[in-house]
Amino acid sequence: MAAAAGEPKKIIIDTDPGIDDAMAIFVALRSPEVEVIGLTTIYGNVYTTLATRNALHLLEVADRTDIPVAEGSHVTITKGTKLRIADFVHGADGLGNQNFPPPEGKPIDMSATDFLVEQANLYPGKVTVVALGPLTNIALAIQQDPSFVKNIGQIVLLGGAFAVNGNVNPAAEANIFGDPDAADIVFTSGADVLAVGINVTHQVILTDSDRETLASSNGKFAQYLLKILEVYFNYHHDAYSTKGVYLHDPTAMLAAINPSLITYVEGAVRVQTNGITRGLTLLYNKQKRFAEITEWSDQPSVKVAVTVDAPAVLKLVLERLME
Numbered sequence: 613m614a615a616a617a618g619e620p621k622k623i624i625i626d627t628d629p630g631i632d633d634a635m636a637i638f639v640a641l642r643s644p645e646v647e648v649i650g651l652t653t654i655y656g657n658v659y660t661t662l663a664t665r666n667a668l669h670l671l672e673v674a675d676r677t678d679i680p681v682a683e684g685s686h687v688t689i690t691k692g693t694k695l696r697i698a699d700f701v702h703g704a705d706g707l708g709n710q711n712f713p714p715p716e717g718k719p720i721d722m723s724a725t726d727f728l729v730e731q732a733n734l735y736p737g738k739v740t741v742v743a744l745g746p747l748t749n750i751a752l753a754i755q756q757d758p759s760f761v762k763n764i765g766q767i768v769l770l771g772g773a774f775a776v777n778g779n780v781n782p783a784a785e786a787n788i789f790g791d792p793d794a795a796d797i798v799f800t801s802g803a804d805v806l807a808v809g810i811n812v813t814h815q816v817i818l819t820d821s822d823r824e825t826l827a828s829s830n831g832k833f834a835q836y837l838l839k840i841l842e843v844y845f846n847y848h849h850d851a852y853s854t855k856g857v858y859l860h861d862p863t864a865m866l867a868a869i870n871p872s873l874i875t876y877v878e879g880a881v882r883v884q885t886n887g888i889t890r891g892l893t894l895l896y897n898k899q900k901r902f903a904e905i906t907e908w909s910d911q912p913s914v915k916v917a918v919t920v921d922a923p924a925v926l927k928l929v930l931e932r933l934m935e
């Protein structure tokens with residue numbers, strides 16, 4: 613594969629691994645266009661303690677224990693402890709019920725939020741955060757350091773269901789539902805945000821036959837993922853009528869790596885934080901100038917992905933995991 617032109621883009625992956633997180637992390641580690649400078653962990657697919665353990669484990673599988681892991685928040689930004697954990701999607705261990713041995717490594721002695729703030733300050737405008745779980749750590753960084761929103765290069769997040777049904781319930785997508793208050797802080801922060809929602813990721817499906825293609829590779833990532841994918845396939849088989857699994861996190865990762873794979877629109881996004889539509893993401897395209905001053909007035913614009921070159925994403929995922 614040709615090396616990326618220029619310096620690779622520095623990325624921090626905020627993650628709750630998670631089967632599709634594992635795929636996305638491996639894709640990033642095999643992508644010359646980016647340099648993974650750290651993983652930060654969060655609850656979502658698993659509790660934060662297990663997310664940290666899984667992040668360390670995945671870096672050991674990849675022989676990349678040089679990459680630091682910083683543990684993130686165990687509670688929502690409003691200190692909520694009643695978390696919705698998607699173990700029914702990923703298995704009790706988050707990685708397909710494989711009972712992998714515990715990692716040898718440890719997280720660094722710094723919180724995810726402190727690490728995010730530190731790295732954004734160290735490389736102003738140069739770090740992209742790829743957020744694959746609920747947005748608590750990112751919102752905490754925004755609250756902790758007023759210069760974070762201008763120092764961070766871009767925040768590419770997997771989250772939201774823009775003008776489509778959610779996957780937790782008809783209103784809400786899982787990552788936004790996990791901490792709607794944090795999500796609203798991120799969307800209204802003024803940072804350069806690109807949201808890749810399930811309106812886009814539901815177009816990128818790894819089918820049974822793609823899984824067989826993956827199985828034809830002796831590559832360590834392909835062989836590892838085959839083991840953990842079984843649980844993810846079973847869940848999709850039960851919950852959806854698609855012939856495969858959605859590649860949520862790998863799609864968001866590739867949108868960060870190669871923005872030409874998606875198209876987006878711009879506008880203000882707000883998140884519903886209570887009631888039956890808690891977690892709903894709504895995009896205001898700013899086509900109409902409303903006279904009345906409301907919670908929508910003067911909100912900064914973010915980017916919301918609307919189309920994806922699904923065959924190209926799938927091809928890249930397979931290529932990079934099969935090397």
Ligand SMILES: O=c1[nH]cnc2c1ncn2[C@@H]1O[C@H](CO)[C@@H](O)[C@H]1O
Binds near residue numbers: 633657701744785787
């Ligand atoms: O049905 C579901 N409920 C909860 N979480 C899910 C479901 N399907 C996928 N994910 C997880 O949430 C993110 C995308 O919303 C992905 O990280 C995916 O693994």
